Amino acid sequence: xxxxxxxxxxxxxxxxxxxxxxxxxxxxxxxxxxxxxxxxxxxxxxxxxxxxxxxxxxxxxxxxxxxxxxxxxxxxxxxxxxxxxxxxxxxxxxxxxxxxxxxxxxxxxxxxxxxxxxxxxxxxxxxxxxxxxxxxxxxxxxxxxxxxxxxxxxxxxxxxxxxxxxxxxxxxxxxxxxxxxxxxxxxxxxxxxxxxxxxxxxxxxxxxxxxxxxxxxxxxxxxxxxxxxxxxxxxxxxxxxxxxxxxxxxxxxxxxxxxxxxxxxxxxxxxxxxxxxxxxxxxxxxxxxxxxxxxxxxxxxxxxxxxxxxxxxxxxxxxxxxxxxxxxxxxxxxxxxxxxxxxxxxxxxxxxxxxxxxxxxxxxxxxxxxxxxxxxxxxxxxxxxxxxxxxxxxxxxxxxxxxxxxxxxxxxxxxxxxxxxxxxxxxxxxxxxxxxxxxxxxxxxxxxxxxxxxxxxxxxxxxxxxxxxxxxxxxxxxxxxxxxxxxxxxxxxxxxxxxxxxxxxxxxxxxxxxxxxxxxxxxxxxxxxxxxxxxxxxxxxxxxxxxxxxxxxxxxxxxxxxxxxxxxxxxxxxxxxxxxxxxxxxxxxxxxxxxxxxxxxxxxxxxxxxxxxxxxxxxxxxxxxxxxxxxxxxxxxxxxxxxxxxxxxxxxxxxxxxxxxxxxxxxxxxxxxxxxxxxxxxxxxxxxxxxxxxxxxxxxxxxxxxxxxxxxxxxxxxxxxxxxxxxxxxxxxxxxxxxxxxxxxxxxxxxxxxxxxxxxxxxxxxxxxxxxxxxxxxxxxxxxxx
Numbered sequence: 001x002x003x004x005x006x007x008x009x010x011x012x013x014x015x016x017x018x019x020x021x022x023x024x025x026x027x028x029x030x031x032x033x034x035x036x037x038x039x040x041x042x043x044x045x046x047x048x049x050x051x052x053x054x055x056x057x058x059x060x061x062x063x064x065x066x067x068x069x070x071x072x073x074x075x076x077x078x079x080x081x082x083x084x085x086x087x088x089x090x091x092x093x094x095x096x097x098x099x100x101x102x103x104x105x106x107x108x109x110x111x112x113x114x115x116x117x118x119x120x121x122x123x124x125x126x127x128x129x130x131x132x133x134x135x136x137x138x139x140x141x142x143x144x145x146x147x148x149x150x151x152x153x154x155x156x157x158x159x160x161x162x163x164x165x166x167x168x169x170x171x172x173x174x175x176x177x178x179x180x181x182x183x184x185x186x187x188x189x190x191x192x193x194x195x196x197x198x199x200x201x202x203x204x205x206x207x208x209x210x211x212x213x214x215x216x217x218x219x220x221x222x223x224x225x226x227x228x229x230x231x232x233x234x235x236x237x238x239x240x241x242x243x244x245x246x247x248x249x250x251x252x253x254x255x256x257x258x259x260x261x262x263x264x265x266x267x268x269x270x271x272x273x274x275x276x277x278x279x280x281x282x283x284x285x286x287x288x289x290x291x292x293x294x295x296x297x298x299x300x301x302x303x304x305x306x307x308x309x310x311x312x313x314x315x316x317x318x319x320x321x322x323x324x325x326x327x328x329x330x331x332x333x334x335x336x337x338x339x340x341x342x343x344x345x346x347x348x349x350x351x352x353x354x355x356x357x358x359x360x361x362x363x364x365x366x367x368x369x370x371x372x373x374x375x376x377x378x379x380x381x382x383x384x385x386x387x388x389x390x391x392x393x394x395x396x397x398x399x400x401x402x403x404x405x406x407x408x409x410x411x412x413x414x415x416x417x418x419x420x421x422x423x424x425x426x427x428x429x430x431x432x433x434x435x436x437x438x439x440x441x442x443x444x445x446x447x448x449x450x451x452x453x454x455x456x457x458x459x460x461x462x463x464x465x466x467x468x469x470x471x472x473x474x475x476x477x478x479x480x481x482x483x484x485x486x487x488x489x490x491x492x493x494x495x496x497x498x499x500x501x502x503x504x505x506x507x508x509x510x511x512x513x514x515x516x517x518x519x520x521x522x523x524x525x526x527x528x529x530x531x532x533x534x535x536x537x538x539x540x541x542x543x544x545x546x547x548x549x550x551x552x553x554x555x556x557x558x559x560x561x562x563x564x565x566x567x568x569x570x571x572x573x574x575x576x577x578x579x580x581x582x583x584x585x586x587x588x589x590x591x592x593x594x595x596x597x598x599x600x601x602x603x604x605x606x607x608x609x610x611x612x613x614x615x616x617x618x619x620x621x622x623x624x625x626x627x628x629x630x631x632x633x634x635x636x637x638x639x640x641x642x643x644x645x646x647x648x649x650x651x652x653x654x655x656x657x658x659x660x661x662x663x664x665x666x667x668x669x670x671x672x673x674x675x676x677x678x679x680x681x682x683x684x685x686x687x688x689x690x691x692x693x694x695x696x697x698x699x700x701x702x703x704x705x706x707x708x709x710x711x712x713x714x715x716x717x718x719x720x721x722x723x724x725x726x727x728x729x730x731x732x733x734x735x736x737x738x739x740x741x742x743x744x745x746x747x748x749x750x751x752x753x754x755x756x757x758x759x760x761x762x763x764x765x766x767x768x769x770x771x772x773x774x775x776x777x778x779x780x781x782x783x784x785x786x
Contacts, residue, residue, distance in 0.1 A: 002661040007324050013111035017100050023049025023667030029112050029119050030351035031141040034340030036149050036267050037350020043089045043137050047101055049667055051174045053085040054350045055269045056343045059412045060192040061213040062185040064419050072399050078412045080357025081192045084172040084207050084220040086265035089153050092165040096127040103127045114331045117301040132158040144300035146339040147285040151263045152294050157253040165250045168263050170207055170222050172243040195242035196275050203236050205245030208275045219278035221266040223286040230257035264289040308334055311712035311719045312374035318706040325655030326682055329675035333370055336672055337378040342385045352669020358410040361430035362629055362673035364437040370676045372441045373713045379441055386434050387454035389414025404464030407431050422491040426484040431462040432502030439509045446716045456513040456520045463510035463534050466503045478540040487595035489585040493555035495542045498599040501606055507538040551618045554596045564590035571776040575626035591623040593630035601636050604690050613641040613767050620771035632677025639685035642766030644703045647685050649779035654678045662782055683711055697742035700724040701763045730757040
C-alpha cells in the first residue's frame with residue numbers, strides 16, 4: 001500500500017495522516033528551488049520518514065571501499081548531507097506536545113499547490129487533556145529569492161483558553177538512517193558538520209558549520225515575525241549552542257484567538273568564503289524577506305510560476321490522472337533547477353538523498369531537453385555547470401589514456417564518484433548526452449554567446465574523446481569498442497548503436513561549431529586536419545544491422561545471444577540485478593531499460609519508419625524496465641509506430657511512478673529524469689514532436705479518451721503554442737520572426753500572432769502486432785528497486 005493522493009488538475013493532496021507512508025509523502029511534498037531543498041517533513045519533525053534539508057552542492061567526502069583496487073578507480077566518494085534544518089516548528093498546547101500519534105486528530109490535510117508553489121497543511125487536533133487547536137501552516141522555498149525558505153505557522157484556540165508555546169528550531173547533525181555499508185563511512189556521515197560559530201539577537205539566530213573532510217562552510221539563519229489576533233503579548237526568547245538554535249514563543253490565547261509566526265530561513269554555503277561573509281549573506285536574506293513580508297513572498301512565488309506555466313503548462317482533456325501527473329512532473333523539474341545557478345541537478349533533485357545526491361547522464365539526456373524547451377534560463381545554468389567541470393573531465397580522460405574530456409558518470413562537484421566501472425567508466429555515452437544538450441540548447445535558443453564562451457569547448461573536447469576512443473578498420477569504418485550503452489544489463493560491448501549514433505552527432509556538431517567560431521577553434525588548437533578527422537569518423541561510424549532478423553542489434557552480437565528465460569522468472573525475481581549475477585545478465589538478451597529504442601527517438605532521422613516498427617517490436621519484448629528511465633522512450637516510439645494503447649500504458653506507468661510509489665523507493669526522493677519523461681512522452685508521443693537540424697516537426701495523434709492536448713515550446717525567445725484535437729491541430733507563434741515547421745510532412749510557415757490550423761492526421765496503422773512486454777513487467781505493475 002502507498003499514500004493515496006487526491007487527483008486534482010493543479011495540486012497533489014492527501015486528506016489523512018498515516019505514518020507508514022510518511023517517507024513517500026515527504027518526497028512528493030518536497031519543495032526546492034535548485035539551491036535549497038526541504039523534504040515535506042511534518043512541521044514538528046516527528047513522526048517522520050527521513051529528515052531532509054539540503055543545499056545543492058553541499059556534500060561530504062569519504063573513502064571509496066573496494067574489495068580489490070584497480071587502476072583508475074576513484075579514491076574518494078561524495079555523499080549529500082543534511083545541512084542545519086530550519087523547517088522545525090514544534091508546538092506545546094499547555095504542557096502537552098502536539099503529536100499526530102497522540103491525542104486525537106479530527107482532521108489532517110496537506111496540499112502541494114502547483115501554481116502557488118506552496119505546501120499547505122491544516123490540522124484539527126485535540127490533546128489527551130481535551131485541549132483543542134486548529135493548526136494552519138504554509139511553507140515555500142522561494143523561487144524568487146535564492147537563499148530563502150519560509151513558513152507561516154498559525155495556531156488557533158478553538159473552544160477554551162489556552163497557553164501555547166511554539167518552539168522554532170534550526171537543528172544540525174540530525175540522526176539519519178544508515179545509508180552506507182562501510183562502517184568508516186557510516187561514522188563519518190553520522191555527524192558530518194562541525195560547529196564554527198553561533199549567534200542570536202532577538203528572534204534571530206544563525207548557525208555556522210563546516211564539513212569535516214570536504215571543507216565546505218554552511219550558514220543557516222532564522223528570524224521570526226510574530227503577531228496575535230487578540231490582546232495578549234507574546235513572550236519571545238532565543239538561545240543557541242553549537243548544533244541548535246531555538247526561538248521560544250509563548251502566549252495565552254482566548255477561544256477563537258490565533259497566534260501567527262512567520263519563520264524566515266536564509267541559507268548560504270561556500271568552499272572559499274569566510275564564515276563571517278556567509279553569516280552576513282544568510283542574515284541579509286532573512287532581513288530582506290522580513291522587509292517584504294509573507295504576502296509579498298507568496299506573490300513573488302506565484303509570479304515566477306505564472307511566467308513558467310505560460311509556456312510550460314501541458315493541458316490534457318480526458319485523462320485527469322495524466323493531467324495531474326504532467327503538471328506535477330513539470331513543477332518538480334522546474335523547482336529542481338530554477339535557481340541551481342551553475343550547480344548540478346541530482347538524480348533525485350533536492351527531494352531526498354537517494355543515489356547519494358549524485359547527478360548522472362540522465363540529467364542531460366532527459367531533463368535538459370525539457371528545461372531548454374520550457375525554462376531555458378535554468379538549462380543555461382546547468383550547462384555552465386558542466387562547462388565548469390571540464391578540468392575534472394580532462395583529468396579523467398588523461399587517467400583513462402584518452403584525449404579530450406570524459407565527464408563523470410556520477411558526481412556532485414564534477415569528480416568521478418562511481419566505483420562500479422562497467423556501468424560508469426565504460427558508459428562513455430554520457431559525453432554525447434552533454435554535447436547533445438549543448439547543441440539542442442543552441443538550436444532552440446539561438447544563444448551564440450553561450451556557444452562561443454562554453455558550448456564549443458565542450459563539443460571540441462568530447463569530439464576529441466570519441467576520436468581517441470574509437471578505431472578505424474581497413475575499409476574506413478569507425479568502431480567504438482568496449483563501452484556500455486544506456487542498458488546496464490548489457491555491459492562493455494562493441495559498437496553500441498545508441499553510443500555510436502550519439503558520438504556521430506557529437507562529432508558533426510563539433511565540426512559545425514568550430515567553423516562558426518574560428519577564433520574559438522584557434523584558441524583551442526583545432527585545425528583543419530582535426531576537423532576533417534572528426535567528419536571522417538562520423539561518416540564512417542559503424543551502425544550495425546542484422547540482415548537475418550531485419551533489426552539493428554543493440555550492439556555487436558547482441559541478437560545472437562540466448563534470450564532470457566522470462567517464463568522461468570517469477571514476480572519476486574525482479575529487479576533482475578538483485579537476484580541474478582551480472583555476468584548472466586550481460587550474456588543474455590534482456591534489457592534493464594530502453595537502449596536501441598532510445599536511439600530510435602534521439603537519432604530519429606537515422607532510421608526508416610519500418611526499421612523503427614520492427615526494432616520496437618523486437619526490443620519491447622525484452623525490456624523489463626528495472627530502471628525508471630525506460631518507459632518514456634517506449635511511450636514515444638510505441639506511439640510513432642502505431643501502438644497508441646501501449647504508449648498510453650507506458651505514460652500511465654510514468655504518471656504512477658512516484659505518486660503510487662511504483663518502484664518502492666520514492667522514500668529516497670523523486671525520480672526527476674522519469675518525471676521529465678512524462679513531458680517527453682506526451683509531447684513527442686501524442687504530439688509527435690521531433691527536433692533536429694532542420695527545426696521542429698510534428699505528427700500528432702491522440703489516443704481514445706483524450707479530446708485535447710495543448711502545450712508550449714520556447715523557440716528563440718518566443719513561445720510556439722501547439723493545440724491538438726482529434727479533428728485539427730493549431731499552431732500559434734507568440735512573437736518574433738516567422739518560423740518554419742513541419743506538420744505530418746507538410747511545411748508550414750508560422751507568423752507571430754496568426755494561428756494556423758491543419759487537419760490532425762489519421763492514426764498510424766502498425767505493421768507489427770502489439771508487443772507483449774516480459775511476463776510480470778507489464779506497464780504499471782508495482783516493482784521493488786530501481
